[in-house]
Amino acid sequence: MSQAAESDLVERLLDGEHRALARVITKIESRASGYRDIISDIHSHTGHASVVGVTGSPGAGKSTLVDKLAKFYRDRGETVGVIAVDPSSPYTGGAVLGDRIRMASNVGDMDVFFRSMSARGQLGGLSTATSDAVKALDAFGKDRIIIETVGAGQNEVDVVKTADTVVVLVQPGSGDDVQMLKAGILEIGDVFVVNKADMAGASRTVAELEEMIHLRDDPRANLDTGHHGHDAFDDDHGHGAEADTGGSDEAADADSEPPSWKPQVVETVATQGEGIETLVETLDDHYTYLTDSGELDEKARQRAAEEIRQLLRSDVGELLEQELDAQGGVDDFAASVVEKETDPYAVTEEVLEPLRDCLGDHDD
Amino acid sequence: MSADSEQQTIRCLIAKVGLDGHDRGAHVISRAFRDAGFEVIYSGLHRAPDEIIQATVQEDVNVLGISILSGAHNTLVPKVMAGLEEYGALDDTLVIVGGIIPEEDRPGLLEEGVDAIFGPGTPMQETIDFVKENAPERT
Incomplete structure (x- = not known):
């Protein structure tokens, strides 16, 4: 493909032609000659979309949730791009990409651009391909981009790390799964979603997650206990009614600290659309936090550094x-x-x- | 392994259009295509032509396989073809139709732009070979 044809393709993508966007992603996926020039051309047009990564074990309801999320954003008047990554066979390279089947709420709505990608057995290349595809969707003008992947291994973790906000989906009653996920996936989640919350055991899973987040995010828990102990000592000299002092002191301490994000747990029933509004609010809160704390820029720099290293x-x-x-x-x-x-x-x-x-x- | 080692993989959309619940054939084809090394996207049952058009355009598949056993092919297939044309996807997508298509309807569908029709009893390898030989390249 000639240079002129490539810049024409980029031109058409920036003009909002769906077919051009689709073809650019194909080139990214297949590492077609000239795809690097295309990425270079569209790079300066990116940076407007917010990117959410959704991961979780197979059957947790990721695709259904993504469908409902996309629908919610569309109802707010925003445009959406979705990239769904599925595993491919290490033997034949073949794959059945089945996530699209759940996208029932956005039928015929071309402003939801849904694209299935397979892990084509590239070593670390999947995250490069995904982040390049995100760039293409961003440059096309999508407001929201969702990356969906099965949380199985390092490859997938690298993929969702290209997102601003990472959502980890957990099924109720998956006590063992949670244990298994503890070390890897659970560490990267900004928001945890207990889907199928109408199933038995949902509240227990929520409690388990919250406990885990508490343990993970509060290394000072022991120090706080010491703080309380000190207050309690003071109270012994005063009146019993002042026992609350410790609590308000703590609140004052928290105010003076830089903003921090404590992972949230949200319950949803994706098939019924329940809890989607709360989830979107939580996602928006996280994005606001990222912007206010300057972490968004920091993340962008880290991602760029990682991309450079990967390419090198x-x-x-x-x-x-x-x-x-x-x-x-x-x-x-x-x-x-x-x-x-x-x-x-x-x-x-x-x-x-x-x-x-x-x-x-x-x-x- | 290089980031630029070009990897041309054939992408297919296997689509069930209209009110037709017979998906065994579509499943078997999906599986055979997967085992042949293709990337297969399965549409699921009861899809409207608009959905198939949207999926074909966005996924940039080399091959669209439509499975119809309901007899509504003369209504549904032209709608899909017109949609592909509208989004500029008709020229570089190989369209094949499978299922129950009576002999007398075949010339009409081929005229609409369908590239091949595979009826019951077609050996799997024949379909795979046809796709490998005729799938438009993405360069």
């Missing part, structure tokens, strides 16, 4: 692959390693030597 890693990897081929290919090296003629570290040193020579000046 993959580009350098490609250069080294070429260098490896130029020096006789990996198979010969591998064979001599097995024959104990050399070892992997020595081979690495050998292959890297020209690179080191080029960059050597920095080390000295």
Whole structure:
């Protein structure tokens, strides 16, 4: 594809042509030649949308919730872009992308742009592809962008981390799941949604989550106890009626601290649309917090840094692959390693030597 | 692994249009396409032509497979084709139709722009090969 055709495509995307947006995302997904120029061209047009990442175990109701969220935003007059990531087969590369099936509330509404993407077995490439696709939707002029992914592994965690606000969906009665999620997914959630809240065990799951958030976010819990103890000591000398003093002191302390975000737990029944309004309010609150605290800019910088690193890693990897081929290919090296003629570290040193020579000046 | 190693994957939308609850065929095709290495998006049952058009345009699929066993193909297929045309998606989407399509209706559908019709008993490999050979490239 020629340079002119690419800038024409970008032009049409910025003009709001759906087909052009769809094609740009295809190019991003397939790493088609020229996709980098496209991203460079649209980059300056991005930064207007708020991005929400939704993750959770399979069957938790992510797609249904995303559908209802999109509908709510549309009713407020905002435009929505959705990127739904599904796993692909590591053997054939094939995939069945089934999230679209739940998007029943936005039928025929072209202002909801829904796109399914599959993890095409790229090492760390999925998060790059997703954040580039988010850029395309942003430049197109979408107000709200939702990224949906199955919270299974590091790859998916990296994907939702490209969002401003991360929503983690939990099913009632999934005590074991919560335990399992504790270490990974639970740490990245800004908002936790207990979906299917009409099911038995929902309130228990809410309580478990709140306890976990409390433990996670309040490392000073013990110090506060000490504080209370001190107050209690004072109270012994005064009147029993002043026992509340400790509480108000604490409130005053909190006021003087910079704003902080305590993850919220929201109950929803996505199929009925219950709790969606509360969820949207919570999401808006979080976005306001991000803006007021300056964390939004900080996050943007972190994301940009991560993107640069990711691209450098993959580009350098490609250069080294070429260098490896130029020096006789990996198979010969591998064979001599097995024959104990050399070892992997020595081979690495050998292959890297020209690179080191080029960059050597920095080390000295 | 390079970020730019081009990965052309065939994307398909398997669509059930109209009031037709027979989805076994669509499921079997979806699965076979997946195993052939395609990315398959399944529409689900009872979709309106508008939904299929929206999905085809937004997902930028190379192939749209419409499954109809209700006999309403002469009404529904032209609506889908007109919508694809409206959004500029007709030229670079391979449209195939499967299900129960009487012989006398086939020329009409092909004239509407349908690329191929596969009836009951078509070997799976024949459909897969047709898609591999004819799916428009995205370059």
